[in-house]
Amino acid sequence: MKEWFTAQEIADAGLPDLPTTKRGVSLLAEREGWANNPAFARARGQRGGGFEYHYKLWPTLAQIEHQKRHLTVAAPAVADLPVPAPLSGRGATERDARLAILAAFEQFTRGARLGHKACLQVFSDKYNMRSLAIEGWIVDLVPKISKRSLERWQGAKRAGTFDQLAVDRSKARKGTGFIDTAENGRVRTFVLAVMAQNPWLSATSVQKMCQDEFPALTMPPVRTFQHAMKVLKASNAVALTKLTNPDLYRSTLTAAGVGTYRHLNAPNQLWQIDASPIDALCNDGRHTIYACIDIFTRRTVFLVSRTPRASAVALLIRKAIQAWGVPVQIKTDNGSDFVAQDTKRLFASLDIHMDLSDAYQPQQKGHVERIIKTFQHDFAALLPGFIGHSVADRKIIENRKAFSQRLGETEAETFGVGLSGQRLQGLVDQWAETVYEARPHGGLQGRSPREVFQASNAKLRTVDIRALDLLLMPVAGKDGRRTTTKFGLRIDGRHYATPTILPGVDVLVRQDPSDMGKVYAFALDGGEFLGEGICPELAGIDPAQFLKTVREMQAEALDEVTRPIKKRMKELAKGPAPIERILRQAVEQSPNVIPLPKRTEEHSTAQIAAALDAMDAIDGKVPTRTVDPAVAAEQQRLISLMDAPEGDLIARHEEQMRRHETQASAAAAIRLPSNVVALETPKTRYRRALAVMAAIQAGTADPGDAFWLGQYQTTAEFKAEQVIHQDFGDAYLT
Template structure:
């Protein structure tokens, strides 16, 4: 629709309230001063006639003109809707129709000098009356238009909520079907479980299973009332199954076809290894059967890819085995250097002890991906696919990439066999395994490494590796070959005996290794009579092991030489030992050394006297009586002798008491002297010294000495007053009880 018209075009429209001739329109423009306004312009191009904007026309003329020329259709560039994968096709059509109507209304009312309510009223009336040019699809979706709906749509568009304009009546009823709500959703859940268990069940099968599970009726809620209805017909089940498959397609695919789910719907990261920027920082290894036959059968191809540079190394093997992995690692290390990390899957050839031992010996960190998670080593998976589709397709003996291709080729093979043709003629097999290996190596070095790679920003693997400045860790080829040698038995562990090392029923003599030594043994594949013995961790070479039977050496000659070497070895190892033994023999006897150590370890503790009581038996009493007759005769002493005996006992008691008092006073004086000596030695002069507090035992000793002096009337009055008060305390009674239990030894 044109917004600018000349006088001739205006007259040709025959609009109401407007002149019907060109001259009359020109005179109207002159009277209304249209020419001097900003809404009049010279027409570009030839002629130079004046054009007038639509907004200069009377309202009725504007409405009539727009009614005639405006068209409600989907815009060429529809308003961009917020992404919403949940919108159905019907909902998107509903949204687009409403957006188109809003856009037309805004254009319709742009030039009308009327209020908003009037413009809405005029537009809705014209729309409902069918006076506007409306495309059939829009009229079918929105047959009638109300003022409130138009205003609401404008508001939603203005707020950017254009997807809120979408509406699908079928979606509004979604989840309210009979089978979806029957038995509180139990029927729908059971049907979904049936699809997960057997996705090929038909509607008839599912209905039969539901009748077996729930009976011939189901419970539904209609207008808030629960009722029982007969089991719906098969057609209803077919529609319900279609909806379940659409709604739960991801879950069902995960349960029924895990491989397809993993390749099409499982989360996959892009650029997850962009932090790997240095060559040999990370390698990935995997294997796959080659999609081509050789004369000596079908081979498996092992691929190793350096993540940072995308270089590849390939190795063919008849069967997957740990030795093939070792040879691939050897080939890659000799060409690129030693890697930091090698990532593999959980295949038996990758997690074998020999493979893990090789990684440990070379100082390579081995990582394994989770089971059934090929996406964790996607780079090597992708390069194997590139090899199969880029090179294997060109090989003679190609057997196809998929099961479908292989079935077709097998059918052709079966038909050819009926005609008497062999496999070589059917498939064109002409290559042997070594020839195929040569072709693969040349393809990797000539084609693949010079091909631009998107992951390298379109650089080639060759150029990327060449640009790296990281030092390459190299390994001596001979040492690498030795590390690749097979181990003895399953784990290579052996114990050296006087006969040497036993391997496969043969004894290998080890004169340089003492008996009883645990060793790790590798066998020389080129010399059956030689083996190499290392420390158990493989980090130290201990010596050669020679089998005279297999090496062609006379056993007597080898045994004689081994004895001489063993004697020299033992003599060297025992020379210092013998000297130490002589020094020990001439020194202090061992018993004296032991007793001296025991004396140092003995605790420096004096035990307190134990509480005791007299133990007696009839026999003990009789023995005491026999001895007492000699010490205490049964005949009584005369009075004079008895008096002398009592005096002697009294004198002995007095001497003991005086000695006890003297010891107590000496102890107090000694303690005071020790305190004074400590103060003199450690404290400055004129320092205030606080005496250590007197212990309860020392106070009790003082009280005992004061009691003796009191009995002899030699105790000062002040000390007598202290003694009287102290004897009333609980401390005195406790100390007195201990004195009675342990005797005078307690006071010492």
């Protein structure tokens, strides 16, 4: 409201008891000395000079008329109020209406020449007659006021007790009814328990159950229960929702934060993946949608799968990696397809950290849950064959046809199915690329996922698609672990020969889905490729020829390994014995210290003394007893035998052994029938071969023996005996 006026503006206002010409206003101001009051008169700073006068210098009727025209009763623009105690909505609105009336009254009385009582009377009369500009919501709450009410409100405002201006008549009665107070609140608790256990019970049923539970009480009418149940449902909505629908409470009412992943500053730092049945049918049944979302950019990749399985997860990751690169971390739930060994092995091979959310806590991966909901509502609802998002939706769609029309129809006919799974995948990819990634996203401050990705300059980690395809190959059996044997690798009852892998090696086996006759063997950790395994039956190869090739390859591989070892073995055989090497090493490492002699004392027993006497007798130091001549002669003979050269003894012993063997062989030959031939061993045949070779060199060989030698030299037995002979020398032939 304007408060300062020039003489011309006062004349133009046409207010009571004021002149209507500029000259008349100037004479009135000069006569009453308006310019002599510095609080209500000021020099005009604009062109022409003169004075401006405050409206409080005017006569009372003129002031009232001016305020009537321009004063508005409304809530103050800025209310500097202390923090009040919690109020109901109605109480706070009533308080604000009274504060607005007080603010208008204070403005009305500012500078007025009337007394306080007169101001109260004039303002209340003007308010009740609607002569002031009053906002409608204030009139609805406070239709009439009195001088006493204004004085009481002013006192509460001066004391700072603004909440006393709040009036909520229902709050005064709240909590005083029968159901709230009976049995110290036990009736109220019982009613809440009944409502939580069965929300569909009527007020009549609840009244009867209360009468049965509290037979000593007289229950109020059903209308009271209806009103009380309505109030209890409203005041305990959160608690009742938690008890009756925990999933709804968790998704809509549980405390949740925002900005949990604001620390992410580049693409592919965190992905979230999940799956859900599509709310639409295809020609080949209902499919499952697998979704992957990059948290930083909100880009998405979808995969349509006929059934939930670990291979679908692998294909989803392959598709996302091919489009975006390799992520640092992937968060998923505890579904069997997400925690399968194949999935964990794939993540470990790609160096991707797997973060599992807690069981039955979908809010921990809310981003992918939200994108699946967006997919279902924005895309699946547009498909032919849409069956609704819930059982209720499905029933509504079914009811578009009468029951008589639906009778005998298939699901495809009822819901108008018209897409195959392959066609659906193409539409999903097109929608994700052209619609979802191009529209603004609330979590990206209004930018689209495509804009956020293009604005990022982070380096993306890529993988050769060939290596990725091999890592996606299924492993043999449950864990892919096999041990090579001389037959190779046994998989599903068939043997895969491994020419480059020796028996006894534990390997991780991956099967090629496009070629069942071939497998790939890796180290158990997957970090080293060991070779291929081939099944001749499935690969269409001649088994005999393939086995020959495998043996040749293994022999060549073994020869490369054993050649330097055998060479070194020969060198070791020609050198010192192992014990000599060990003793020599011990001597070299022993310290060069000569120990000082220790004090000794002679230890003796009767047996030791007797032994010394015997030795002295042998050495001739003690006279011996006279012996019998026959005994002496035998002693001399034995001594002579002991003194004979050791070589003669050995020769005589060997001669005796040969005579014994000759006699034994002759005796055995006499006992054998004429048609029995003594068995030959590999060593005897090898000796015969050496004898024939020597005869050939001497030129005395028999042609039949030479022919036999030529055949024998081509056998594996001859080659094996020859290798042993080379390793151990002629000592092997004895």
